Amino acid sequence: MVPERVAKAEKKDWAFINAWSLSLFGAIAALFTLCTLWPEPYLDVLSFLPDGLFVTFEVTVLSISCAVPLGLLTGLGRISKNRAINLLASTYVEIIRGIPLLVQIFYIYYALAKFLQVSGLTSAVIAISFCYGAYMGEVFRAGIMAISKGQSEAARSLGFNRFQTMFYVILPQAWRTILPPVGNECIAMLKDTSLVSVMAMPDLMQRGRSFAAKTYLYFETYTIIALIYLIITLLLSKGVSFMETRLNYYDKRK
Amino acid sequence: MTSESNITPVIKIDHVWKYFDELPALQDVSLNVYPGQRVVIIGPSGSGKSTLLRSINRLEEIDQGIIEVEGVDVHSREHDINRIRQNLGMVFQQFNLFPHKTVLQNLTMAPIKLRNTPRMEAEERALTLLKKVGISDKANVYPAMLSGGQQQRVAIARALAMKPDIMLFDEPTSALDPEMVGEVLDVMVNLAEEGMTMICVTHEMGFARTVADRVIFMDKGQIVEAGSPDDIFNNPHHPRLKQFLNQIL
Ligand SMILES: Nc1ncnc2c1ncn2[C@@H]1O[C@H](COP(=O)(O)OP(=O)(O)O)[C@@H](O)[C@H]1O
Ligand SMILES: [Mg+2]
Numbered sequence: 028m029v030p031e032r033v034a035k036a037e038k039k040d041w042a043f044i045n046a047w048s049l050s051l052f053g054a055i056a057a058l059f060t061l062c063t064l065w066p067e068p069y070l071d072v073l074s075f076l077p078d079g080l081f082v083t084f085e086v087t088v089l090s091i092s093c094a095v096p097l098g099l100l101t102g103l104g105r106i107s108k109n110r111a112i113n114l115l116a117s118t119y120v121e122i123i124r125g126i127p128l129l130v131q132i133f134y135i136y137y138a139l140a141k142f143l144q145v146s147g148l149t150s151a152v153i154a155i156s157f158c159y160g161a162y163m164g165e166v167f168r169a170g171i172m173a174i175s176k177g178q179s180e181a182a183r184s185l186g187f188n189r190f191q192t193m194f195y196v197i198l199p200q201a202w203r204t205i206l207p208p209v210g211n212e213c214i215a216m217l218k219d220t221s222l223v224s225v226m227a228m229p230d231l232m233q234r235g236r237s238f239a240a241k242t243y244l245y246f247e248t249y250t251i252i253a254l255i256y257l258i259i260t261l262l263l264s265k266g267v268s269f270m271e272t273r274l275n276y277y278d279k280r281k
Numbered sequence: 282m283t284s285e286s287n288i289t290p291v292i293k294i295d296h297v298w299k300y301f302d303e304l305p306a307l308q309d310v311s312l313n314v315y316p317g318q319r320v321v322i323i324g325p326s327g328s329g330k331s332t333l334l335r336s337i338n339r340l341e342e343i344d345q346g347i348i349e350v351e352g353v354d355v356h357s358r359e360h361d362i363n364r365i366r367q368n369l370g371m372v373f374q375q376f377n378l379f380p381h382k383t384v385l386q387n388l389t390m391a392p393i394k395l396r397n398t399p400r401m402e403a404e405e406r407a408l409t410l411l412k413k414v415g416i417s418d419k420a421n422v423y424p425a426m427l428s429g430g431q432q433q434r435v436a437i438a439r440a441l442a443m444k445p446d447i448m449l450f451d452e453p454t455s456a457l458d459p460e461m462v463g464e465v466l467d468v469m470v471n472l473a474e475e476g477m478t479m480i481c482v483t484h485e486m487g488f489a490r491t492v493a494d495r496v497i498f499m500d501k502g503q504i505v506e507a508g509s510p511d512d513i514f515n516n517p518h519h520p521r522l523k524q525f526l527n528q529i530l
Contacts (some may be wrong), residue, residue, distance in 0.1 A: 180340055181377035181436075185391040185443060186367035195394065199381050277381050277423040 051261040058254045068247045072238060076255065079234030086151050086230060087217045093156035094216070095209065098163025103193070105168045116164065123161035129222050131158055136226050151223040159216050163209055170205035171197055203274045210267035214260055221256070231255065289352075291316050291447060291478055292337060297346030299332055299502075306332040307343070308502040314447075314480060319473050321489040321510075322482045324499035325525060330482040333499070334449050337480070338362075338369045351446065367395060370440030370448040374456050376432040378424040384411065384435050385420040388442045396443070403442070410438040414468050430461030434468055441472075448472065450481040486530065490514060498522045 061069040104116025123131070135154040139145050145153075174197050182192040224233035231252060239248040290313035299307035306329045314320050322330050335341040337348060339355050339362050348355045355365055379387050388407035392398040398406075411417040414434040416427075424432055433453055440448060450469065454462040466488050473479055473492045483489065489496055489510055496513040498506045498521075506519045517523045 175375075175377075177373060177375050177377040178379065181371075181373065181379070183363075184338055184340065184366055184369070184371035185440070186363045186395050187391065188363045191394065195390065196379055200379075278425055 047261060047265065051258065054254050054257045054261070058251070058258070061250070068242075068244050069251060071242075072235075072244065072248050072251045075238045076231060076234050076251070079229055079231035080255070082148075082229050082233075083217065083220050083231040086148065086155070086220045086223060086228065087213070089148075089152045090155040090159065090216055090220070091213050093152060094159040094163055094212075097156055097160030098167050098209070101160055101164025102167025102171060105164060106171060120161045120164055123158055128155070128158050128219055129225070132222055132226065147223070147226045147228045151220070151226060151228055155216060155219065155223070158219075159212055163212055166205055166208045166212065167201075170201035170203075170208075173204050174200050206274060207267055207271045210270060211264070214263050214267070217263070218256060218260060288315070290314055290349075291351055292480070293347070293349040294333070294337070295347040295349075297333075297336065297343050297348060299329075299336060299341060299343045299345075305502050307336070310346070310502070310504055312497065312504065312507075314478065317476045317478055318494050319478075319492050320480045320495050320497060321493035322480065322497045322499060323484070323486075323489060323513075323525070324497075324505075328499040329502040330499055331451050332502075334371075334451050334480060334482055337449060338366050338371060340371075363395075367391075367443050368446050370437075370443060370445035372433070372436050372440055372448065372450045372453045374452040376424075376429070376436045376456070378432055378436055378439070380424050383421050383423055384416070384427070387424065387435060387439050391439070391443050407438070407442055410441055411435070413471070414438045415464070428461060429457045430464045433457065433461075433465045437465075437468055437472075447478045447480070450479065450483065452482050452484065454483065454485060484529065486514070498525065500525070 058073075062073060101116050101119060104112050105120070107113045107116070126134075132151065132154040135157070136147070136150045139150050139153070171193075178196055178200065179192050182196040183189075187195065220230055221232035224230055224236060227233065235248045235252040239245045242248075292312070292314040294310060294312040297307050297310045298305065310329075310333060312320075312333075322333065324330050332341055336343050337350065337355065343356055350365055350369065353360050353365060355362065378384075379390070382390060385404060385407050388410060389398075389400065389403040392403045392406070393400060408417060408420060411420055414437060416431050416434055416438075419427060419431065419435075424435065427435065437448075437453070453469070454465050457465065462485065466485060469479070469481070469488070470492055481488070481493075491510075493510050496508060496510050497504055498513060498517075498519070500521050506513065506517065506522045513522070514526065517526055
């Protein structure tokens with residue numbers, strides 16, 4: 028009895044050491060150390076980046092707010108009994124999954140530019156949303172399909188129509204399975220916004236590239252950039268797993 | 282209602298056929314259910330009992346024949362099936378409570394969203410119903426915290442919250458531990474005594490004997506024999522019914 032308890036206590040004491048905390052605190056410590064010991068290049072790099080960070084967040088947030096509804100529509104389309112809608116959604120997913128995001132970004136940027144004048148921001152958001160909308164569509168589809176058929180039958184038997192059933196009964200439950208992977212897709216999205224730097228979008232990556240090109244401090248610049256992406260990503264992934272636990276509110280418990 | 286209402290069937294099932302792929306699940310089934318009648322459907326597994334019940338509220342589509350509920354053709358595209366279903370309460374073997382809603386919300390959701398019942402009124406009625414099924418103390422918990430018997434009683438109350446004229450039960454006690462069967466049957470007996478029109482698919486022969494006005498025996502998608510509980514249980518004719526009764530009794 029007693030040894031077991033000791034073992035448990037010990038386990039708890041060491042619980043804060045895991046891959047996540049090592050990476051996060053390692054990254055923060057590294058950033059801090061570099062900037063205090065060698066402010067000459069590193070602090071200069073860091074102070075050059077906030078504008079870029081803002082653009083990165085801007086692209087990410089805008090893309091998320093387009094990609095999530097698009098993903099929901101795609102997911103609903105993929106499970107639709109309407110053959111035309113189903114085919115449309117499936118084809119979209121098929122095509123997008125077969126083209127690298129970088130190619131899509133180039134393609135949409137130049138294809139759009141051919142017909143109408145759109146800003147780099149707009150085409151970046153369109154490209155990323157289109158790509159991630161397809162991936163999220165699969166997440167939505169799987170989440171919806173995981174809810175037992177009995178749930179929709181119960182709702183339908185009460186007199187809810189198909190849309191009411193989806194929005195009052197199925198989605199609120201599917202949300203639990205959907206949110207964590209959607210959260211992870213959003214994090215992946217934030218990382219992938221670095222690709223838009225190829226279209227001269229002044230995001231974090233692009234700011235870094237132009238700083239490095241000016242000063243030839245390639246190693247120092249990309250070290251800082253990598254650390255910043257890492258810290259943001261780790262914080263967000265903690266947010267996702269926190270959300271995951273909060274979503275279990277209606278499970279059996281005392 | 283006209284004076285004929287006591288002889289006009291509330292449910293009229295007329296030469297209904299239903300296929301799953303090539304296999305007939307219902308073969309030329311006809312059945313009338315009259316107001317206040319308690320019909321119990323028995324039969325071996327796979328004989329089409331659920332399919333018949335589910336085609337009454339169009340959870341299953343039929344291939345041939347007509348099903349009318351209160352004079353309305355349920356399978357006609359001209360009628361709003363969602364409206365019709367509000368009058369047909371259904372209770373499932375697996376309860377199918379909404380796990381993300383509290384017990385009270387399970388009961389108030391449909392009246393509030395579908396009938397625009399004011400929340401206060403819906404909750405009041407829900408609490409009355411919960412008292413009736415004997416679980417008013419659990420109004421604010423989530424279904425996962427209830428036993429199977431309690432969940433099924435909530436499911437019955439949820440169906441009643443829409444004030445249906447007819448209740449359909451598909452093996453409501455088959456998923457329950459034996460010690461919980463009684464509490465659910467009690468609720469159903471009370472409902473029958475209040476005069477609710479009920480169609481119950483069940484293997485509870487005691488319930489069939491005491492509550493049913495009419496017992497239907499189905500086999501291989503057909504109604505093989507129908508009659509009073511006395512006819513069916515004490516004086517069965519068809520060999521398949523005799524065999525079935527021998528197996529379960
Ligand atoms: N969704 C379905 N798809 C294919 N076959 C089905 C489906 N539902 C029921 N069946 C078949 O129809 C027949 C009748 O089933 P069911 O009505 O569930 O019988 P019971 O409720 O009497 O056990 C069975 O042979 C069953 O396998
Ligand atoms: Mg069945």
